[in-house]
Amino acid sequence: MGKKRVSSVIRPYLMILPAMIGIGVFVIYPIFYLAYLSLHKYNLMNPAKSKFIGLDNYADLFARDEFYKVLGNTALYTFATVLITLVLSVAIAVWVSKNTKFNQFIQAGIFTPHIVSIVSIALVWMWMMEPSLGFLNYILKSVGLPTSQWLQSSSTAMASIIFVSVWQGIGYYVLIIVAALQGVSPSIYEAASLDNASKWKIFYKITLPMISPQLFFILIIMTIGSFKVFDTVRMMTLGGPNNSTNTLVYYIYQNRTTNIGYASATGMVLMLVIGILTFVYFRMLANKVHYQ
Amino acid sequence: MASIELKNITKTFEKHDVIKDLNLTIEDGKFTVLVGPSGCGKTTLLRMIAGLDPQTSGQVLVGGKDVSKTAPGQRGIAMVFQNYAIYPTMSVRENIEFGLKNNKVPKAERIELVESISETVGLKDYLDRKPSTLSGGQRQRVALARAMVKKPSVFLMDEPLSNLDAKLRVQMRIELIELHKKLGTTFVYVTHDQVEAMSMADKIVLMNKGVIQQEAPPEVMYHTPSNQFTAQFIGVPPMNITYVREKQLTFGFRPESAAIGRSPQQGLVQTSGEIITREMLGSETIYQIKTPLDTFMIKSIDDQYRVNETVYVSLPEEKIHFFDDQEKRIAQDSSLYLDKIQALRGQYYG
Structure with a gap:
């Protein structure tokens, strides 16, 4: 084998090496380390005293009621956030998709919350949701409606968090869908109007299928993102009241110092759940998505 | 079948009159070609007949009935678009069937119509395919079948052959002439290509800058052009x-x-x-x-x-x-x- 041959064989691997090192160090190694930790009773004071305990952490996890409570909360949060955001953002996008000055203004307005830090947003909404002095109850009272306890009651806290998350995220998704809508050739709509299609029929037989790739993309990244919700919970409720807003990632965070092995096991379960969900989505929906 | 009448039609885009006080009668059952250089208003005219861009003022009559305020889908018109405008998410069958479904045609009749039309245009083996797997010529046929299946009283065609290669274009030209003969329906065909106009039309309507220059059968237009524009637009060189x-x-x-x-x-x-x-x-x-x-x-x-x-x-x-x-x-x-x-x-x- 000549010198030239060798270099042409090695060169491609050399080229991708920097990226592979990055992925190895920051993705693959942490995953394996997480799996490793989840099988140990980890001693934070003296790592040398850590003990391999097999699947005990997992057994412990699945035996605790609070884990199911937290998992249920996360699922509810994800389901509600994804569903509400998708429906609302499609509706708003259809409304503002025509490229006029007014619509651009509306789009900019809806997008603005997305560029503000979630910490600031959470703080502002906490003030507004304050039951006795907050703005929201003030409004409700002044129009004669019953007030709410918002974040301070276990029956309304989750709904309040979902509300803030949807409010913060929706502008971004509206933008994606508007772009998708504007990419649909207007002559297709003209053909449909000549085919005597009703507005509703045009929407679900033409518009929705045409933007299905973007909807599918949003569905997946939002599901993954929502399952990992942390900042809103951390800022607004600390998982309370009475664990009613505690979610998986916040639960992991709570156990970060007291029981690292246990927290790692929860992390592994979270990863698995997201993996399964994504797989199921692809299985169920991929053939319904229309790629050009 | 129906004649088309345009009465004192004016179309204004952003305060600029593209077409002003235009009158035109398109005869029932004839193959009429609207031809002219780009920007002459021929497509605008066609879209007004279809109701896609309604006129600013004036009347459009189809079969003697004023349709000026009628929705495109209820004018008894079918249109073939330049880019075909096939629904990419639907199969060939669904594409052809869509208009029938919207018009509440019973299922048995629908299936029969789709089968016979697809036979006519040679798409029978492709009914369950998605348009993205078809060639340009086949897509063109889907667009034609979609228009034909509704049995419209008027066919509108907006440069339907301009996306085909030269050889296929000549072939489709002949097929369209035959199709017109078979259906006997009013055809209104827009093109910028005078060869297409000459070869297909019963009557040519030549336009320039929103004004009709001459309306005549091809041979009349060729031998007795009404003005210098017509004389130089028709004929190569x-x-x-x-x-x-x-x-x-x-x-x-x-x-x-x-x-x-x-x-x-x-x-x-x-x-x-x-x-x-x-x-x-x-x-x-x-x-x-x-x-x-x-x-x-x-x-x-x-x-x-x-x-x-x-x-x-x-x-x-x-x-x-x-x-x-x-x-x-x-x-x-x-x-x-x-x-x-x-x-x-x-x-x-x-």
């Missing part, structure tokens, strides 16, 4: 038109009307000149000849002349057209025509 300053007259002739030869010949106008370019097209050859009068394009079945050769050009009297200072053609039975003939007679130019 266009009519040679020359202004003779000393006589203050404008005359024109078709490229195939002149005779060329190596010796002087009889004719109302005689001149000679050098061949600048030569295009051998097979059955005929087009020479560009520079004479003292002007540079002329001349079509001849004789391909023996070569570039740089000097040849004699002569024009018979009956083949010459005269135009007045409004660029209108002067009719052959008018006295003005005789004056012009006299003025041009018997002189050798060059």
